[in-house]
Amino acid sequence: xxxxxxxxxxxxxxxxxxxxxxxxxxxxxxxxxxxxxxxxxxxxxxxxxxxxxxxxxxxxxxxxxxxxxxxxxxxxxxxxxxxxxxxxxxxxxxxxxxxxxxxxxxxxxxxxxxxxxxxxxxxxxxxxxxxxxxxxxxxxxxxxxxxxxxxxxxxxxxxxxxxxxxxxxxxxxxxxxxxxxxxxxxxxxxxxxxxxxxxxxxxxxxxxxxxxxxxxxxxxxxxxxxxxxxxxxxxxxxxxxxxxxxxxxxxxxxxxxxxxxxxxxxxxxxxxxxxxxxxxxxxxxxxxxxxxxxxxxxxxxxxxxxxxxxxxxxxxxxxxxxxxxxxxxxxxxxxxxxxxxxxxxxxxxxxxxxxxxxxxxxxxxxxxxxxxxxxxxxxxxxxxxxxxxxxxxxxxxxxxxxxxxxxxxxxxxxxxxxxxxxxxxxxxxxxxxxxxxxxxxxxxxxxxxxxxxxxxxxxxxxxxxxxxxxxxxxxxxxxxxxxxxxxxxxxxxxxxxxxxxxxxxxxxxxxxxxxxxxxxxxxxxxxxxxxxxxxxxxxxxxxxxxxxxxxxxxxxxxxxxxxxxxxxxxxxxxxxxxxxx
Ligand SMILES: Cc1ncc(C[n+]2csc(CCOP(=O)(O)OP(=O)(O)O)c2C)c(N)n1
Ligand SMILES: [Mg+2]
Numbered sequence: 322x323x324x325x326x327x328x329x330x331x332x333x334x335x336x337x338x339x340x341x342x343x344x345x346x347x348x349x350x351x352x353x354x355x356x357x358x359x360x361x362x363x364x365x366x367x368x369x370x371x372x373x374x375x376x377x378x379x380x381x382x383x384x385x386x387x388x389x390x391x392x393x394x395x396x397x398x399x400x401x402x403x404x405x406x407x408x409x410x411x412x413x414x415x416x417x418x419x420x421x422x423x424x425x426x427x428x429x430x431x432x433x434x435x436x437x438x439x440x441x442x443x444x445x446x447x448x449x450x451x452x453x454x455x456x457x458x459x460x461x462x463x464x465x466x467x468x469x470x471x472x473x474x475x476x477x478x479x480x481x482x483x484x485x486x487x488x489x490x491x492x493x494x495x496x497x498x499x500x501x502x503x504x505x506x507x508x509x510x511x512x513x514x515x516x517x518x519x520x521x522x523x524x525x526x527x528x529x530x531x532x533x534x535x536x537x538x539x540x541x542x543x544x545x546x547x548x549x550x551x552x553x554x555x556x557x558x559x560x561x562x563x564x565x566x567x568x569x570x571x572x573x574x575x576x577x578x579x580x581x582x583x584x585x586x587x588x589x590x591x592x593x594x595x596x597x598x599x600x601x602x603x604x605x606x607x608x609x610x611x612x613x614x615x616x617x618x619x620x621x622x623x624x625x626x627x628x629x630x631x632x633x634x635x636x637x638x639x640x641x642x643x644x645x646x647x648x649x650x651x652x653x654x655x656x657x658x659x660x661x662x663x664x665x666x667x668x669x670x671x672x673x674x675x676x677x678x679x680x681x682x683x684x685x686x687x688x689x690x691x692x693x694x695x696x697x698x699x700x701x702x703x704x705x706x707x708x709x710x711x712x713x714x715x716x717x718x719x720x721x722x723x724x725x726x727x728x729x730x731x732x733x734x735x736x737x738x739x740x741x742x743x744x745x746x747x748x749x750x751x752x753x754x755x756x757x758x759x760x761x762x763x764x765x766x767x768x769x770x771x772x773x774x775x776x777x778x779x780x781x782x783x784x785x786x787x788x789x790x791x792x793x794x795x796x797x798x799x800x801x802x803x804x805x806x807x808x809x810x811x812x813x814x815x816x817x818x819x820x821x822x823x824x825x826x827x828x829x830x831x832x833x834x835x836x837x838x839x840x841x842x843x844x845x846x847x848x849x850x851x852x853x854x855x856x857x858x859x860x861x862x863x864x865x866x867x868x869x870x871x872x873x874x875x876x877x878x879x880x881x882x883x884x885x886x887x888x889x890x891x892x893x894x895x896x897x898x899x900x901x902x
Pocket of ligand 2: 786787788814815816817818819820
């Protein structure tokens with residue numbers, strides 16, 4: 322690998338600053354509004370460039386300090402997820418890269434575009450501005466720093482000289498923004514970003530266009546339409562179709578027009594209003610078994626094969642920007658037809674084809690079936706909620722219901738899987754975000770801060786478990802909330818355990834030793850700190866809630882502190898078991 326540190330022709334006049342300064346100005350020009358950073362000695366040229374920009378007034382991304390890399394990347398994830406803009410993150414060389422991989426994996430699996438960057442130990446031992454001057458500069462260097470994160474990102478590179486800056490950044494951003502979107506990784510050696518910047522100014526806007534999405538194949542659409550037209554029990558399963566907000570409106574129309582019920586399995590984005598007559602909730606199980614045609618739209622795991630499987634004759638159509646999920650090593654869901662394209666385009670093409678091939682009687686029969694299913698679903702939920710309401714310690718279903726009652730109709734809820742969305746009502750896109758399918762814990766609290774950064778006027782709630790909260794680096798999260806004026810309400814469903822670990826053990830060994838043990842290891846989390854005091858210690862409001870009847874008022878107090886005092890708040894809600902992950 323060639324590393325060119327000596328540039329042949331240096332600018333004649335006084336240079337405008339270092340490469341870091343040109344880099345920051347370029348990011349701002351390309352629409353990168355924020356740089357989330359966790360610094361080290363590699364940041365010196367960048368910090369100098371920021372100070373220079375403060376003097377000269379040159380536009381640069383706003384620096385957002387985060388005291389852990391997991392926090393920096395998860396905040397960027399939350400920001401990108403809500404705004405659909407591309408944030409940048411910079412961490413400290415090899416060690417910072419190691420710390421950010423879990424959060425990067427979450428973003429990658431959810432197709433959130435982020436420009437991830439890290440410094441590199443100075444390459445030279447002496448002789449250049451930025452050469453090694455600390456003992457860490459030897460040990461922190463790696464043969465292949467990017468190798469750690471290469472499997473996670475779409476592209477990686479190292480900036481090797483000033484001349485290439487615009488090409489490298491524009492390529493990084495274009496690849497990150499091309500669907501399916503995702504993080505890219507760029508390393509920035511200290512001498513390279515300390516070197517004088519090149520002139521002239523780069524062309525604005527970028528000359529590197531983002532690639533367009535493939536259009537759905539017309540003959541595949543015709544085949545899919547035939548399969549769906551013939552079906553008595555069609556079913557749509559989606560997980561992230563709503564990542565494109567235009568898909569939300571398209572699906573509302575399409576499902577209603579042709580009476581196609583829709584299930585959101587483990588949603589990360591909302592794809593249909595809760596009250597929509599075609600919304601059949603979140604559990605595909607029974608419906609998958611009954612269906613004679615299934616349209617899978619942007620769903621990596623449309624059902625759990627060991628729990629439910631479609632019947633032999635059922636036709637299964639997978640659609641999406643990458644309908645085979647080619648980055649997943651194994652995924653063997655039956656697939657009669659796979660169509661590449663955006664949900665909006667596919668649904669629009671299917672609509673046109675179905676207009677000519679479906680008669681009103683067939684649609685009316687489907688509608689009757691679906692409304693019965695919805696009634697049954699509502700009755701089941703009511704029974705479960707009635708039972709949950711009286712429970713002490715609190716039941717997650719009751720907590721979810723109370724959260725629904727307390728929040729505004731336009732609140733943003735970030736769910737690191739402990740909220741039961743079936744007890745909440747979300748009527749518009751982008752009001753609910755679930756944690757990544759990679760499930761790297763410690764995401765939700767930070768993602769909520771990123772969401773608040775993207776939508777400062779919105780009421781933002783993060784719903785997380787005690788385990789997820791501990792994974793989130795709570796001191797770092799609360800510090801970031803205070804430092805960056807990002808007040809949100811954290812609701813911690815605290816069952817003092819890794820409930821998911823217990824559930825998985827019981828599912829595998831229902832009659833085993835662990836099931837009979839009072840205290841299986843690696844499940845219980847005794848002696849947890851008082852979470853509400855951690856929030857208080859950062860200047861926030863904290864409350865412990867043990868009584869199911871006290872939760873609604875506690876939620877109101879928390880939300881009012883967030884709105885009226887612009888302070889973060891945390892409710893430590895003492896829950897019993899009952900999760901679903
Ligand atoms: C980084 C990481 N480490 C470990 C896990 C495994 N894991 C999945 S769920 C879970 C427990 C989460 O506990 P909590 O947030 O309290 O929710 P609960 O299961 O109790 O409802 C763990 C440890 C993970 N997903 N991510
Ligand atoms: Mg727990």
